[in-house]
Amino acid sequence: MTIEWYPGHMAKAKRQIAEVMPKIDIVIEVLDARLPVSSANPMLEKLRGNKPCIKVLNKSDLADPDVTASWVEYFDQQKGVKAIPLDARDRSATGQIPKLCRRIVPHKGKPGKTLRAMVVGIPNVGKSTLINTLAGRKMARVGDKPAITTCPQQIDLRNGIHLADTPGLLWPDIRNQKSAYRLAASGAIGEGGMDYVSVALFAAEYLMDRYAEALASRYKLAEIPESASALVEQVGRKRGCLIAGGKVDLQRASELLLRELRAGLIGLVSLETPGEILEVEGGRDR
Secondary structure (H helix, E strand, C coil): CCCCCCCCHHHHHHHHHHHHHHHCCEEEEEEECCCCCCCCCHHHHHHHCCCCEEEEEECCCCCCHHHHHHHHHHHHCCCCEEEEECCCCCHHHHCHHHHHHHHHCCCCCECCECEEEEEECCCCCCHHHHHHHHHCCCCCCCCCCCCCCCCCEEEECCCCEEEEECCCCCCCCCCCHHHHHHHHHHCCCCHHHCCHHHHHHHHHHHHHHHCHHHHHHHHCCCCCCCCHHHHHHHHHHHCCCECHHHCECHHHHHHHHHHHHHCCCCCCCCCCCHHHHHHCHHHCCC
């Protein structure tokens, strides 16, 4: 199945970002630490131009810490970019962001010189959670489904910094299906744009290759099956995802595997590495 998901309001979001960008001092791009390049929007790079950028690797509490460290090094080598891994729900961790904004834009964030930051990110990477934590109050809607934020808003952090919130923005054409399947596995793709069984098979194959021990431990497997389909079937059988005749309900088994992957129950898992991205044309696995 080809994954393609582009809600209509996102075209409007692109226009809104382009209109506000000239007034912005720094861009805060929220990424999923488990798949930082697949969860980045190539259009944002063009829209921000030479504006400095903080790349927030959110959900780092779910990601492989060694891989996350490699991603921080990868992004920090880019001009005007600083990467920070964190859990957007952690107030002490997010407290680094205003300090970093002032360090990168030292002439702003003072009385009479408001520092204007724009928070951007594709759906379901935790953008609204980050904003609420920074503000210390509920300013943006938060949900476990993508495309929750649909209208732009201005937020005064009351510390000399103003945030411009924007709707989640996803590119209109996911050209590389590996990136699309990573996004679907992470929960960034809406249910109507993906097939659970296909995505679970993709995730299972990756986990078997990179995190076999974690799989064996989570599902009490004596050995890892030879194929992704056999793994999903074993998981379903062990968890009682059965239908008439004792057959495994692959839909339920797939949903269970993806749900546990997204919740970090299989372990700390990253779905892409800098090495994998650099192997493909142009440094982007798309």
